[in-house]
Amino acid sequence: MTDTDLPKRPLALLGLGDMGTVLAHGWLAAGHPLTVWNRTAAKARALAPAGARVAESAAGAVAAADLVVVCLLDDASLDSALEGADLTGKDLVNLTTGTPAEGRARAAWARERGARFLDAGIMGTPAMVGVPGSGAYVFYSGSRPLFDRHRAVLEVPAAARFVGTDPGHAALHDVALLSAMYGLFAGISHAYALIEGEDVAPKDLAPLLSExxxxxxxxxxxxxxxxTSRDFTTGVVSSLAMQVAGSRTLLRTAAEQGVGAGLISPYLDLMRERLEADPARHGAEDTVGAITLLRRGAA
Structure with a gap:
């Protein structure tokens, strides 16, 4: 018997925004019996022609399957939707974007109601989900046995990566990567702002930026x-002292171009703070040492 011959595990999905809807289509296309619920009922009814069973209430959707996936607006929405639902014996997978603290609190909340729990963080946009080769995947944390039991189902719309039994770690990984992404976007935005009004086409700068x-x-x-090593000095190519000195050119150029430095100055300020705290000690360091200032007292 092959995997395609095995019975498809039924599941319930609560929340049919842009992300929830593409998740639903992925599971339906793979042949999984799917019960859906959404606060705006028309979004749930739109999936009926594709084979979804439409529940009249969130509690009704929960009752329809042992595996319950939630993809709502926020943590408060989850509270509202599941109020009064019987979660006893259910496997609850939370795809709602939240914080590490919310993931841990929600795991305790689920245990109190007799449910097993996985928190998750989706790394991808709705347009990427269900598209082979798009790079989309989902972080999961919490119950490892629960993850192993449902992995094949969870990986239908996007690859799954388990990042630990601490329920907060999926959100932590999610936010860490998204924070890095926004920092990158900030630098790219600043670069494009610098060339505004100059005889430099954005399309010509783009490949240089990417490279x-x-x-x-x-x-x-x-x-x-x-x-990891706390060694910020071995093998340094571009020292903190040199980088701080060079950063003044970045700020002067921004001023000359009439561009605000708000997108890059926080990091430049952090490097300068690290250097000024002890020039003799930190001047020869790599810039990585400045990261320790973000967790005050951790250096």
């Missing part, structure tokens, strides 16, 4: 090694 940022990708591994 340069790719070359600077070494910082990810370098930072991990230095934060």
């Amino acid at each position: 340069w940022l790719g070359a600077m990708g070494f910082f990810v591994g370098n930072a991990a090694e230095r934060l």
Whole structure:
């Protein structure tokens, strides 16, 4: 018997926003019996022609399957939707975006109601989910046996990565990667702002930006090694003192171009703070040491 011959596990999905809807289509296309619920009922009814069973209430959807996936607006929405639902014996998977603290609190909440729990963080946009090769995947944390039991179902719309039994770690990984993404977007936005009004076409700068940022990708591994060893001085190529001195040119150029430095100045300020705290000690360091200032008292 092959995997395609095995019975498809039924599940319930609560929440049919843009992400929930593409998840639903993925499971339906793979042949999984799916019960759906959404606060705006028309979104749930729209899936009926594709084979979804439409529940009249969130409690009704929960009752329809042992595996219950929730993909709502926020943590408060989950409280509201599941109020009064019987979760006893249910396997609850929370795809609602939240914080690590909310993931841990929700795991305790689920245990009190007799449910097993996985928290999750979706790394991808709705347009990426269900598309082979798009790079979309989902972080999961919490009950490892629960993850192993349902992994085949969870991986239908996007790849699954288990990141620990601490229920808060899926959200932690999610937010860490998204925070890095927004930092990258900030630098790219600043770069494009600098050339506004100049005889430099954005389309001409774009490949140069991509090439340069790719070359600077070494910082990810370098930072991990230095934060682990706490050695910020061995093998330094561009010292903190040199970088702080050079950053003044970045700020002067922004001023000359009439561009606000708000997107890059926080990081430049952090490097300067690290240097000024002890120039003799920190001047020869790699810039990674500045990260320790973000957790006050951790250096």
